[in-house]
């Protein structure tokens with residue numbers, strides 16, 4: 001589904017990603033783990049072409065997307081949920097969903113406003129509220145729902161559990177499992193190992209923009225020195 | 234009472250054009266963050282194209298079809314401008330895009346001159362709406378009533394489009410976070426183009442619809458610019474109802490102004506603006522800007538170092554060469570160089586607040602022309618000595634800058650820029666309308682230097698002394714602790730405040746100092762020409778300064794000076810051709826697209842690439 005092959009990404013002159021390669025299979029849920037500043041967000045942005053890797057390639061469904069604009073990547077069926085949520089605060093909740101709407105896509109589940117309100121019941125009550133009137137948890141729900149409106153084949157989720165209350169975190173786990181059940185491939189970034197283990201099939205550990213581990217959670221737990229070195233557990 | 238009401242109706246009718254044009258400007262700014270200076274040109278094109286269409290399309294249907302078609306045509310021209318000129322430079326610092334739109338103004342001026350000629354065109358009457366109706370006994374043109382009815386319809390349609398349709402939702406989303414809209418699968422490029430189409434079309438409609446009340450002439454572009462800026466600032470940037478309310482307010486007050494205080498008409502709207510901003514700093518319907526959102530001038534610059542020995546040597550060499558020019562005996566070379574030095578000082582003073590202070594002033598001509606007028610008025614009315622007038626001119630300009638600066642300093646970014654422009658226009662209109670005192674359009678003449686300075690070469694050296702002296706003084710201050718405080722205030726208000734710098738006060742002082750130096754340039758100017766006219770206070774003059782600073786390079790101290798010299802030389806060559814504005818406009822756009830760091834910045838970069846890295850120093 002996604003092939004990342006030897007990408008190098010920069011912010012100005014700062015070299016952030018260093019020959020990073022990995023691949024994600026169709027229907028998988030994979031979690032990237034790593035400390036603050038490890039390069040998780042940069043990786044997701046490099047896949048989305050919000051940052052252009054200076055070398056290396058990213059392919060999606062066998063097609064190279066490294067030279068495309070973000071909106072073209074999105075149109076191919078990659079959905080991106082940013083870490084900072086980036087809700088349109090001046091728009092109502094319904095309008096936020098409308099911005100994300102894309103036509104039905106072959107090979108991906110179709111999400112409608114009604115289906116999304118079933119998954120996120122809190123959003124339904126607030127549908128006429130402006131983005132800025134929503135709580136942090138509601139904004140987090142909305143940003144995922146907004147991206148699902150584009151009927152993505154694959155979802156890039158940046159730290160979905162960050163900064164939300166424990167109850168909502170549980171809800172988030174159900175949501176991601178639900179999305180997976182519908183057949184959407186998910187690549188998420190996480191700092192919370194516990195959360196990642198609940199939702200993901202596999203883990204990739206990143207540190208200083210390099211891959212340090214790739215494998216199942218069972219393998220990861222059998223290597224406490226890896227966990228100690230690269231995760232804040 | 235009935236007269237008052239009839240006047241109210243006239244004001245409402247006048248508001249139609251103002252609203253149409255201003256709402257387009259506001260819309261374009263909201264989404265693209267570009268202050269489209271060429272908006273007045275779109276308005277002018279709407280009038281000319283509408284005029285031509287009305288000549289061929291007969292009757293009432295023909296008239297309204299012409300208005301609509303003119304709007305669509307101008308919308309398409311806007312699309313061409315967006316795709317050819319702005320698209321290549323969206324990534325450039327946003328203020329650079331201003332310069333590009335200024336190039337568009339010049340091109341459109343010549344295209345209009347070439348196509349429609351220099352004569353003013355009288356607008357045709359609207360068939361079916363030619364007469365008057367009596368309302369409470371007062372005559373009201375039928376066409377006015379039509380305009381009064383149409384404007385709310387346009388407002389409603391726009392409002393509906395923006396709030397209720399998908400396109401409108403995307404536009405509003407893009408206003409807030411373009412990148413995110415793109416990541417959700419929307420091609421922003423086309424969204425921008427669409428918004429440009431709509432904005433330009435509104436301007437074109439405004440131009441065509443005012444034909445029966447006005448007409449079409451080549452001055453329309455600049456004439457409406459200040460007014461629409463005022464409307465947008467009063468109404469609140471990006472607010473359509475705000476633009477409507479402000480257009481009505483300005484137009485109605487203007488009608489009463491014409492009747493009761495006729496000599497104040499041009500000044501009135503700026504007074505209204507000042508009052509509104511005192512009470513509501515973000516306009517009637519505006520919201521607070523996010524700090525740091527506008528007014529950014531690109532990536533952080535390399536630290537400015539004092540000139541090294543090599544740089545000093547080059548400057549000394551240049552000054553030496555300049556001092557030799559009178560020996561050539563060429564009057565022409567001396568006069569041209571005098572102009573260049575004067576202009577370079579003006580540009581350097583603008584660069585001082587813009588580049589170092591991060592304060593984009595759209596109205597710097599007020600201090601240049603202001604200095605010139607202070608000197609000329611002292612000579613004319615008080616019979617002052619040239620020496621005294623010359624010395625007092627920079628102080629006069631500084632005083633103006635202190636007062637205007639105090640008012641503008643309450644705002645930042647694009648609002649600051651528009652305020653400076655509006656106040657410059659206020660000064661311009663004062664001078665223009667106060668015939669008895671300032672000579673109005675005829676200017677002030679016979680302002681010659683003292684006897685001992687009379688003579689091209691003597692005055693040339695005098696200009697060198699004060700012009701170059703002024704530029705060096707600006708440089709000196711830039712490297713003083715005050716200069717560092719100014720740059721600190723530009724880069725991070727919060728950090729600067731934390732280190733004990735009173736940022737607003739520093740910026741205010743810088744603004745005033747720049748005003749004084751511009752005034753000095755104005756004083757040099759007036760005694761070299763022997764006269765001064767309101768043109769020296771015009772928007773076009775301020776824009777000349779901006780172009781020069783941006784083309785020269787915002788990041789380098791010498792940018793203003795190099796830009797000024799280049800522009801004066803280029804103008805000297807180009808003005809010999811009939812369509813020089815066109816050539817200059819194209820040249821500006823090409824430079825903006827090819828050399829986004831300005832001339833000096835690009836030379837620096839070239840130098841680095843040729844292996845001179847680390848040796849570049851500020852010259």
Ligand SMILES: Nc1ncnc2c1ncn2[C@@H]1O[C@H](COP(=O)(O)OP(=O)(O)OP(=O)(O)O)[C@@H](O)[C@H]1O
Nearest residue numbers: 011014016034035036037038039040041042043191
């Ligand atoms: N806009 C930027 N400009 C310069 N450097 C940046 C920028 N954004 C991030 N960085 C740097 O890039 C590195 C990787 O950042 P990134 O945001 O990818 O980390 P992350 O793994 O997502 O961290 P977190 O868990 O805190 O979100 C960090 O060292 C960070 O300081």
Ligand SMILES: [Mg+2]
Nearest residue numbers: 040041042083
């Ligand atoms: Mg991150």
